[in-house]
Amino acid sequence: MNGMLRLLRRAFALVASVILAACGSAAGGADTVVPPPLSQRGMVRGDAALIVTLLGTGDPTPRIDRFGPSTLVEAGDKALLFDIGRGAMQRLYQIGHSSAKLDAIFLTHLHSDHVVGLVDLWLTGWVIDRRKSPLRIYGPPGTAEMVKHLGAAFTFDIDIRTSEARLDPQGVRLEVVEMEDGFVWSEGDVTVRAFLVDHSPVEPAFGFRVDRDTHAVALSGDTRYSEALIRHARGVDLLLHEVAEASEERKAERPLLPRLAHHTQAADAGRVFTAVRPKLAVFTHLVLVDGFDPAGLIPLARSTWDGPLVVGEDLMTFRIGAEVAIEKR
Numbered sequence: 001m002n003g004m005l006r007l008l009r010r011a012f013a014l015v016a017s018v019i020l021a022a023c024g025s026a027a028g029g030a031d032t033v034v035p036p037p038l039s040q041r042g043m044v045r046g047d048a049a050l051i052v053t054l055l056g057t058g059d060p061t062p063r064i065d066r067f068g069p070s071t072l073v074e075a076g077d078k079a080l081l082f083d084i085g086r087g088a089m090q091r092l093y094q095i096g097h098s099s100a101k102l103d104a105i106f107l108t109h110l111h112s113d114h115v116v117g118l119v120d121l122w123l124t125g126w127v128i129d130r131r132k133s134p135l136r137i138y139g140p141p142g143t144a145e146m147v148k149h150l151g152a153a154f155t156f157d158i159d160i161r162t163s164e165a166r167l168d169p170q171g172v173r174l175e176v177v178e179m180e181d182g183f184v185w186s187e188g189d190v191t192v193r194a195f196l197v198d199h200s201p202v203e204p205a206f207g208f209r210v211d212r213d214t215h216a217v218a219l220s221g222d223t224r225y226s227e228a229l230i231r232h233a234r235g236v237d238l239l240l241h242e243v244a245e246a247s248e249e250r251k252a253e254r255p256l257l258p259r260l261a262h263h264t265q266a267a268d269a270g271r272v273f274t275a276v277r278p279k280l281a282v283f284t285h286l287v288l289v290d291g292f293d294p295a296g297l298i299p300l301a302r303s304t305w306d307g308p309l310v311v312g313e314d315l316m317t318f319r320i321g322a323e324v325a326i327e328k329r
């Protein structure tokens with residue numbers, strides 16, 4: 001599909017955009033406004049310091065409405081991807097953001113639901129988006145080993161597309177940097193910091209903070225209630241937090257289901273929000289045991305957090321400037 005068609009599709013997707021000023025309950029006081037003018041594909045629009053788009057808000061369940069965990073952060077001329085869950089490539093395509101225009105990919109941990117979209121983004125991005133430079137991946141120890149085997153697994157395709165289709169061999173290279181606690185990535189005026197969170201027995205597992213100008217977003221990664229997250233997230237505009245919920249009966253079971261024990265329940269996430277006091281808190285990576293209704297998340301979190309809070313949806317976008325605005329692409 002050519003660039004013009006993509007822009008047209010993006011324009012259609014934005015026609016019904018709703019921007020909510022991020023004050024009080026996001027469900028109340030919504031103002032419908034004309035969305036800002038579109039600029040170039042893949043570029044940050046308007047004057048937001050950071051634009052954060054939830055590409056996938058689901059868990060390992062192959063739902064069609066919530067793809068696997070993945071978040072795009074656009075910061076000035078930089079585009080950063082955090083995790084590559086199932087469907088991340090489709091979501092990038094859907095919003096008209098070329099997968100060839102990613103400056104770095106950060107992996108919170110190597111649970112399959114966070115990386116299963118890598119093959120698609122890596123190879124389809126090379127074939128369709130004509131990526132001509134290596135894909136740069138920052139992940140936990142073990143990432144280089146995983147990537148090495150991917151290269152071996154797809155030798156047939158890589159060889160034939162390099163020789164017959166004459167695709168740029170640089171574009172199919174994967175460059176990996178394995179991170180430790182405190183890892184810092186910095187280019188221009190954008191800084192990303194990685195910090196350890198508690199997703200035991202998955203170790204290490206990272207959360208991230210992205211800073212640009214005086215604005216910042218924190219991503220919890222997969223974690224239980226985390227004091228480290230609270231420390232690193234202080235002062236952020238936007239805090240994206242994972243959440244796992246189930247019925248009261250399920251939560252009373254011992255031993256607790258791993259899907260609950262290894263994650264954060266809504267009331268505990270609320271304690272994190274209260275300690276950090278972001279301008280807006282967002283639930284993403286929804287682990288919904290036995291079909292728990294996401295509408296039940298906010299009432300549970302309200303026992304510990306009385307500030308702005310929304311339940312994330314795929315393609316929900318947050319524009320961070322003087323205020324945090326919500327746009328549904």
Ligand SMILES: [Zn+2]
Nearest residue numbers: 111199202222
């Ligand atoms: Zn996990």
